[in-house]
Amino acid sequence: MRPPLMIFAAGLGTRMRPLTNTCPKPLIKVAQQTLLDRALKLGRQAGLHPIAVNSHYLPGQIAAHLDGTDVAISEENDLLLDTGGGLRAALPMLGTGPVATLNPDVVWTGRNPLAALANAWDDRMEALLALVPLERATARVGGGDFDMDCDGRISRKGDFVYAGAQIIRTERLTEIPDKVFSLNRLWDLMIADGTAFGLIHDGGWCDVGRPDAITQAEAMLADD
Template sequence: MTRPASPAGGEGASRPFATAMLLAAGIGRRMRPLTETRPKPLVEVGGKALLDHVLDRLPPAGVETAVVNVHHFAGQMEAHLAARRTPRILISDERDGLLDSGGGVRRALPMLGREPFIVCNCDSFWIEGPRSNLAAMTANWDPARMDILMLLAATATSVGFEGAGDYHLDPGGRLRRRREGEVVPFAYAGVLLIKPDLFDDMPAVFSLNRLFDAAEAAGRLFGRRLDGVWLHVGTPQAVQEAERRIALSSIQ
């Protein structure tokens, strides 16, 4: 694990998607009591920390470096990450205060580099289909049309997600956010590809939703359907549901 003192941490990111940002600094209030003694990304599902489920998906997609932001039980996070060998880990320290999802990425930009990169939530993972979903996303990235490409999960087959969905996906892959009172078939699965220049001139603290809405308005927000089963782990009950689904998949 590397904890850089200067922006040089991202100097090796010379191609798109060689780096990824893991949003891991949240307090995890909905996951209590499990998060009273540990950070949410270190809650275990299927015998492995949520954080490791996400990190293990990155190298097969060509990711060499992962930047992980830390805040809640930051020392535990750093100790856990120190044991990993791949991908290379850089720490973005938010002990001085949470910056929301967009602000967390913005602070880490010097480590992420100036090529498009991957952003992942640490409470979402999936049972993979026949091909790496991340590899499929990077292969389908089209910078001429896209500013953001999201991984989408079908709400009807997802585990741990309750709600009316997040986005409508048109036949060309463009996304439209769900309107008031509407039910849509897809949820944002917590993974996206994004251009770094979208963060230029943004404030220190802001939500990624601002960039999603701007890209949608410009017709440059796209989605790709997840091949597999999405496991959204946001509560202790959802941990149990995910455990059952993982156990079922192992005997199918």
């Protein structure tokens, strides 16, 4: 199964200031390559198609960067919709089946997380989240997000960090009446039904959310 891919590129990048005062965070470079290009490379290597990217903050720079490519842009010009609202707004570009989503402000080493998720997906699942143990979550600030049982089902509060990549069914997006909402709302519904699962990423992972994390990510890549 090779689903379409949604890359979340609309955020304000407040934690990355002052670098994001004049540049959207997805266009910040790590080891001479933009975070957005790194995300697109993962999607293409995994064979995911079509690919959509949302935009809101400094959208002209995102559009110019993607000009001439086959990547669709879901524009959130008037209102930043958060992950749930943003995914729902992009569905006309992505179809009605399961969709892979990716946060571009993460650098990975090891196996391609999107390919690993696609290979592990099965019909029991409404969501399959890439997870990394807290002790291997480079540049992470704060605790873990989830626990996981022996069957791979996830629950809230544990020592696994959501790594920023997943495959998720989109039918339940219609159950959320709000225009702006997080995919956490869907995850909670799926966790309650036992249909949310986790997959541990066994390579390196770095949260590039702050300027100082760029150096940490580049060091991780150099050691790979």
